Amino acid sequence: MSTSPEAPRSYAESLRLFARASRVIPGGIYGHTSPALTVPGKFPNFATHAEGGRYWDADGNEFLDFMCGYGPIVLGYNHPEVEAAAEKQRRDGDCFNHPTEATVLLAERLAALTGLGWAVFGKNGSDMTTWAVQVAREFTGRKKILRVRGGYHGSHAWCSPGHGGIIPEDREHVHVFQWNDPDTLRDLLARHRGQVAALIASPYHHPAFGDSALPAPGFWATVEELCRRDGVLLICDDVRAGFRLHLGGSHQHFEFAPDLVCFSKALGNGHAISAAVGKAELKVAASRVFLTGSFWQGAVAMRAALATLEILERDDCISRMQRIGERFTAGLRAGAEKHGLRVNCSGPPAIPFMSFAADTGWQRQRDFCAEMARRGVFLHPHHNWFLCAAHTEADIDGALAAADAAFALVAAGEK
Amino acid sequence: MSTSPEAPRSYAESLRLFARASRVIPGGIYGHTSPALTVPGKFPNFATHAEGGRYWDADGNEFLDFMCGYGPIVLGYNHPEVEAAAEKQRRDGDCFNHPTEATVLLAERLAALTGLGWAVFGKNGSDMTTWAVQVAREFTGRKKILRVRGGYHGSHAWCSPGHGGIIPEDREHVHVFQWNDPDTLRDLLARHRGQVAALIASPYHHPAFGDSALPAPGFWATVEELCRRDGVLLICDDVRAGFRLHLGGSHQHFEFAPDLVCFSKALGNGHAISAAVGKAELKVAASRVFLTGSFWQGAVAMRAALATLEILERDDCISRMQRIGERFTAGLRAGAEKHGLRVNCSGPPAIPFMSFAADTGWQRQRDFCAEMARRGVFLHPHHNWFLCAAHTEADIDGALAAADAAFALVAAGEK
Numbered sequence: 001m002s003t004s005p006e007a008p009r010s011y012a013e014s015l016r017l018f019a020r021a022s023r024v025i026p027g028g029i030y031g032h033t034s035p036a037l038t039v040p041g042k043f044p045n046f047a048t049h050a051e052g053g054r055y056w057d058a059d060g061n062e063f064l065d066f067m068c069g070y071g072p073i074v075l076g077y078n079h080p081e082v083e084a085a086a087e088k089q090r091r092d093g094d095c096f097n098h099p100t101e102a103t104v105l106l107a108e109r110l111a112a113l114t115g116l117g118w119a120v121f122g123k124n125g126s127d128m129t130t131w132a133v134q135v136a137r138e139f140t141g142r143k144k145i146l147r148v149r150g151g152y153h154g155s156h157a158w159c160s161p162g163h164g165g166i167i168p169e170d171r172e173h174v175h176v177f178q179w180n181d182p183d184t185l186r187d188l189l190a191r192h193r194g195q196v197a198a199l200i201a202s203p204y205h206h207p208a209f210g211d212s213a214l215p216a217p218g219f220w221a222t223v224e225e226l227c228r229r230d231g232v233l234l235i236c237d238d239v240r241a242g243f244r245l246h247l248g249g250s251h252q253h254f255e256f257a258p259d260l261v262c263f264s265k266a267l268g269n270g271h272a273i274s275a276a277v278g279k280a281e282l283k284v285a286a287s288r289v290f291l292t293g294s295f296w297q298g299a300v301a302m303r304a305a306l307a308t309l310e311i312l313e314r315d316d317c318i319s320r321m322q323r324i325g326e327r328f329t330a331g332l333r334a335g336a337e338k339h340g341l342r343v344n345c346s347g348p349p350a351i352p353f354m355s356f357a358a359d360t361g362w363q364r365q366r367d368f369c370a371e372m373a374r375r376g377v378f379l380h381p382h383h384n385w386f387l388c389a390a391h392t393e394a395d396i397d398g399a400l401a402a403a404d405a406a407f408a409l410v411a412a413g414e415k
Numbered sequence: 416m417s418t419s420p421e422a423p424r425s426y427a428e429s430l431r432l433f434a435r436a437s438r439v440i441p442g443g444i445y446g447h448t449s450p451a452l453t454v455p456g457k458f459p460n461f462a463t464h465a466e467g468g469r470y471w472d473a474d475g476n477e478f479l480d481f482m483c484g485y486g487p488i489v490l491g492y493n494h495p496e497v498e499a500a501a502e503k504q505r506r507d508g509d510c511f512n513h514p515t516e517a518t519v520l521l522a523e524r525l526a527a528l529t530g531l532g533w534a535v536f537g538k539n540g541s542d543m544t545t546w547a548v549q550v551a552r553e554f555t556g557r558k559k560i561l562r563v564r565g566g567y568h569g570s571h572a573w574c575s576p577g578h579g580g581i582i583p584e585d586r587e588h589v590h591v592f593q594w595n596d597p598d599t600l601r602d603l604l605a606r607h608r609g610q611v612a613a614l615i616a617s618p619y620h621h622p623a624f625g626d627s628a629l630p631a632p633g634f635w636a637t638v639e640e641l642c643r644r645d646g647v648l649l650i651c652d653d654v655r656a657g658f659r660l661h662l663g664g665s666h667q668h669f670e671f672a673p674d675l676v677c678f679s680k681a682l683g684n685g686h687a688i689s690a691a692v693g694k695a696e697l698k699v700a701a702s703r704v705f706l707t708g709s710f711w712q713g714a715v716a717m718r719a720a721l722a723t724l725e726i727l728e729r730d731d732c733i734s735r736m737q738r739i740g741e742r743f744t745a746g747l748r749a750g751a752e753k754h755g756l757r758v759n760c761s762g763p764p765a766i767p768f769m770s771f772a773a774d775t776g777w778q779r780q781r782d783f784c785a786e787m788a789r790r791g792v793f794l795h796p797h798h799n800w801f802l803c804a805a806h807t808e809a810d811i812d813g814a815l816a817a818a819d820a821a822f823a824l825v826a827a828g829e830k
Contacts, residue, residue, distance in 0.1 A: 017519055024522040024533050026698045031707025033513050047515055049507035058516065069510040072709055077508050092464035093492050095484040095685040097793065098448050100462055101473065104432055107439040118439050123538040123687055124708045127570075134572065134580025143582050155542075155707050156571070157549065162705025165549025167558050169584045239709075265709050270510040272538055272687055272710035283441045290577025292446025292570050293539045294487055294654075294680050295687035378512065 009374055013058040014045035031155075032070055032383070042370035044378070050077035052390035055378075063378040064395055068386040071240055074266035074321075075311055076390025082269045085307035086300045094300040102302035109309055110277050113248040114261055117280030121273060122296050125239035125264035126154025128276040129200065131291055132260040133158065135278065136198030136233040139285035144196040146188055146232070149176040150207035153200055153237050161208075179205040180216040185223065189230055198260075199227055200235040203250035204348065209362070209382045211355055212347030220256035233259040233282075239274070242266055244321055244350040244386070247313055249277070253348075271304035317389035318350070324396055325349025325387050331400035338404070339411040353384040356410070364410050371406035372399075424789055428473040429460035446570075447485055447798070457785035459793070465492035467805040470793075478793040479810055483801040489658055489681035489736075490726055491805025497684045500722035501715045509715040517717035524724055525692050528663040529676055532695030536688060537711050540654035540679035541569025543691040544615065546706055547675040548573065550693065551613030551648040554700035559611040561603055561647070564591040565622035568615055568652050576623075594620040595631040600638065604645055613675075614642055615650040618665035619763065624777070624797045626770055627762030635671035648674040648697075654689070657681055659736055659765040659801070662728055664692070668763075686719035732804035733765070739811055740764025740802050746815035753819070754826040768799040771825070779825050786821035787814075 018035070022028035029035055035045045044057030053076055055065050068074065075082060089102065107119040122128050133145055145158070153159040157170035175192065177184040179201075189196060201223075205213040227234045236251045236258035243266040246253035251261060259282060264274035272295075278286055312318060326349045336343040342357035356364040362382055369381040377399045379385055433450070437443035444450055450460045459472030468491055470480050483489065490497060504517065522534040537543050548560055560573070568574040572585035590607065592599040594616075604611060616638075620628040642649045651666050651673035658681040661668035666676060674697060679689035687710075693701055727733060741764045751758040757772035771779040777797055784796040792814045794800055 017516060021514070021519045021522070024519070024526045025535060026533055026693075026702035029514055030535060030702070031705075031711065032709075033707075033712055045513055047508070047511035047513040050511060051508075055508070055511060057513070065512065067512045069512055070709060072510050078506070083505070090498070091493075093462070093466075093470070093685075095487050095687075096462035096465060096470060097480065097482045097484055098460055098462040098472070099436070099444055101432060104436045104439070107436070111439045118441055120440060120445060123710065124542065126708065127539065130572070131580075136580075137582060138580035143584075155705055157545070160705045162703075164700070164703030164705065165546075165551075165553035167552060167588065169558075169587050172584050173582065270508075270710075272510075272713060272716075278441075285579070287441035287445070288577075288579030290446075290570055290575045290579065292448075293541065294447075294485060295538065295685075296446065297448055298687060 009061050010059050011041055011044060015041065017046045017058055039366050039370040043373050052076040053388055053395055061376070063373070063376055064399055065378050066385040066387065066399070067378055067380055068388045069270055070383070071265035071386050072268070072270045073388050074243055075269045075308060075317065076388050077270070079269055079311070081311055082304050082307045086271060086304045089300045089303040094298050095295055096297065096299070099297040100299040100302070102299045102306065103297055106302045106305055109306060110275055113309070114277045115248060116261065116277045118283050118286070119275050119277045120286070120291055121275050121302070123272050123274060123293055124154065125262060125274050126156045127293065128262040128264065128274045129153040129159065129237050129239070130156045131289060132235045132262055132276050133198055133200065134289045135260065135282060135286045136235065138289050139233065139282055140197040140231060142195050142197040143173040144192045145174045146185065146196055146199040147174060147176055148179045148201045148205060150210065151202055151205065152208070179213055180219050182219065182222045182226065185226060189226055189232070193230065196230060196232045198233040198235050199223065200237055202237045203241050203245070203254050206240060206347060206351070206384050211344050212351070212353050212384055214348070215254055220254055224256050235260045235262065237262050239264040241351060243312060244318065245348055247309065247318060267308065268301045268304040269308040271301040273301040273305050315389065320389055321350035321387045324391050324393065325352050327393065327396045328352060328387070328399065331396065332403055335400060335403045335407050339407040341407055341411055347384050350387050351384055352387070367413065368406050368410050371409050372402055375402035375405060377402045424476050425474050426456055426459060430456065432461045432473055454781050454785040458788050467491040468803055468810055476791070478788070478791055479814055480793050481800040481802065481814070482793055482795055483803045484685060485798070486655055486680035486801050487683070487685045488803050490684045490723060490732065491803050492685070494684055494726070496726055497719050497722045501686060501719045504715045504718040509713050510710055511712065511714070514712040515714040515717070517714045517721065518712055521717045521720055524721060525690055528724070529692045530663060531676065531692045533698050533701070534690050534692045535701070535706055536690050536717070538687050538689060538708055539569065540677060540689050541571045542708065543677040543679065543689045544568040544650070544652050544654070545571045545573065546704060547650045547677055547691050548613055548615065549704045550675065550697060550701045551650065553704050554648065554697055555612040555646060557610050557612040558588040559607045560589045561600065561611055561614040562589060562591055563594045563616045563620060565625065566617055566620065567623065594628055595634050597634065597637045597641065600641060604641055604647070608645065611645060611647045613648040613650050614638065615652055617652045618656050618660070618669050621655060621762060621766070621799050626759050627766070627768050627799055629763070630669055635669055639671050650675045650677065652677050654679040656766060658727060659733065660763055662724065662733060682723065683716045683719040684723040686716040688716040688720050730804065735804050736765035736802045739806050739808065740767050742808065742811045743767060743802070743814065746811065747818055750815060750818045750822050754822040756822055756826055762799055765802050766799055767802070782828065783821050783825050786824050787817055790817035790820060792817045
């Protein structure tokens with residue numbers, strides 16, 4: 001890897017592909033991989049290949065990757081054991097007229113790991129968050145859903161961060177409260193007493209364009225108590241954080257007891273899979289909520305998920321990501337301080353984020369991340385980052401060396 | 416393959432796995448692969464492997480497969496060229512921080528094949544039908560959606576065939592008309608003049624628990640004319656039929672001009688992918704409708720789709736499936752007639768279906784399909800069937816020999 005600032009990085013091929021894409025794709029690149037909000041011409045837009053904790057873009061630039069495909073890559077790209085398990089199944093087939101034993105094995109494994117009773121599977125996180133909301137409506141016979149302002153639960157109309165094509169009816173019974181502010185939750189519950197089916201939240205708050213916020217002491221206990229009191233089901237959306245904080249779901253890391261938990265991203269180390277896991281008493285209601293998709297019984301992703309869970313456990317990857325993340329975060333704090341910059345490091349160490357204090361318009365952040373990209377380290381300016389088990393201490397130290405240079409330039413620009 | 420009725424087929428392992436599944440999965444097996452409506456103990460419930468036009472179940476029973484994974488398998492299971500293209504990409508990686516060139520290539524290919532302007536991609540058919548509806552709402556500024564009674568457009572709340580967990584608001588602006596009955600459409604349009612964003616329909620009608628119905632002469636022309644007159648966008652849901660009737664979308668087979676077309680199933684020959692393709696004038700509105708999923712830029716499925724489209728075209732697979740399907744349908748008609756049974760053969764030859772006349776409760780149909788399964792031919796009692804390009808004339812003749820025996824038993828049972 002070149003982390004030398006002298007090495008010029010061209011993004012010419014990324015820009016050429018983006019121009020081609022723009023002709024045949026609305027917006028050119030849509031969704032979370034959209035380059036619209038990064039620094040034009042200073043970030044890669046198209047990837048070609050990846051290995052471990054690194055990837056290469058369409059111009060041949062190499063990056064130490066702290067986004068990990070926006071989360072799915074938890075063991076490293078192309079993990080040999082996961083890919084071997086997937087390949088073994090692939091030779092037999094993937095998409096059949098029926099499920100395979102892998103579906104049963106994975107449901108048994110997730111039920112055991114989470115301490116809940118059963119599991120179902122889809123392809124997108126959204127498939128599961130939306131279905132979990134429907135299960136709660138079916139179980140309670142109520143309509144209202146409470147969620148955290150700025151939380152993300154997927155692309156479905158009831159929760160999408162977008163406005164285009166959304167009609168008021170899509171969100172008529174969805175109400176928001178403030179993370180770490182139980183009073184705003186109490187207000188909502190009082191206003192809609194007896195009408196609330198579920199509260200959905202991620203295990204900690206990870207908004208886009210904002211610092212992450214861990215649960216305040218007692219917050220989850222209060223949320224749980226308020227939900228139980230009113231017969232409101234608690235849905236933990238662990239799509240983003242799942243399998244980086246605790247093998248059995250982030251609710252065990254933060255010590256609370258949801259009724260339903262949704263997983264996706266890291267579950268299959270990059271293979272498309274999502275899961276909802278629920279308490280035994282919801283099983284009958286769950287069986288009444290329609291759930292299907294053409295590829296949802298795909299056996300390859302199930303085998304990849306079984307292998308991923310096994311390796312995460314065997315190699316104690318979650319502890320490793322925490323240690324590496326702490327090294328990264330501590331180094332960033334120290335680096336910023338050395339250059340007289342004030343930064344906020346937030347989120348759990350394995351899913352870190354750093355922003356500059358008082359950085360109106362995120363300009364310093366974008367400049368910093370662009371300088372990091374120039375030095376071969378990929379960080380997102382306004383979406384939390386992800387570590388994986390393939391990152392090494394040397395990777396972190398290399399990233400911190402790049403950060404030292406990037407901080408210096410940001411500091412110089414402020415003078 | 417054993418097509419001998421003497422060969423006993425055990426489903427003991429399927430039943431054992433189903434019992435295990437039922438402990439940790441609501442309903443045991445959910446969705447379209449659910450065994451709930453077939454003959455208990457007379458059909459396989461779990462698959463192990465597949466090749467070409469055949470698959471094997473958990474008990475080692477071999478089946479000539481006329482469901483093709485409920486549609487995705489259009490070239491045959493484990494197609495060597497598709498899998499080679501997928502494998503080549505897989506070695507480089509699948510899920511990245513960015514799209515790859517494959518996304519651009521596939522969008523270019525689908526735009527060209529369909530004669531429309533652009534494409535986007537997801538993982539489920541539902542991802543695309545729902546998004547297309549939102550694009551229509553964004554483009555028109557209207558709320559209402561018209562759909563065909565008994566049509567299937569996926570598992571999202573606005574269109575799901577289920578009722579559990581659905582609230583009235585989910586479908587408040589969704590209205591149904593009758594397939595092949597323009598008067599019921601005219602009524603709806605008159606009642607909601609100026610409020611209808613889109614009409615969504617499959618290119619022909621393929622209800623569950625019913626015969627398929629091709630468009631009556633002039634039906635699509637009338638639908639198009641009525642839509643144009645009122646500024647209603649026409650969405651063709653080609654998820655199920657796509658790439659079995661015309662390489663560029665079934666609208667070209669039936670000669671009508673939708674504004675948006677949704678694909679999935681056969682697009683990647685079993686790899687999880689879906690696409691929406693739209694007219695150029697909708698591109699700006701489309702770019703305003705939020706669209707994303709963790710795995711939606713997955714390059715392996717894109718490469719599989721590019722290979723699938725190439726092979727479908729090169730080997731003229733669509734003509735082949737039509738010929739094979741005609742042989743199958745003609746043989747079934749003749750076989751039924753020989754045994755004095757009245758059957759309805761419906762649907763396009765490549766996506767055939769057969770039912771017994773006046774078969775209240777589908778009992779004869781279930782018995783027939785169970786007898787076919789006993790002879791190693793997998794047909795679904797009340798969901799349309801699918802052919803693939805790997806089926807041979809000999810396969811069809813073998814299936815017809817089994818059908819002769821099954822018809823004889825059904826006829827004997829009626830006496």
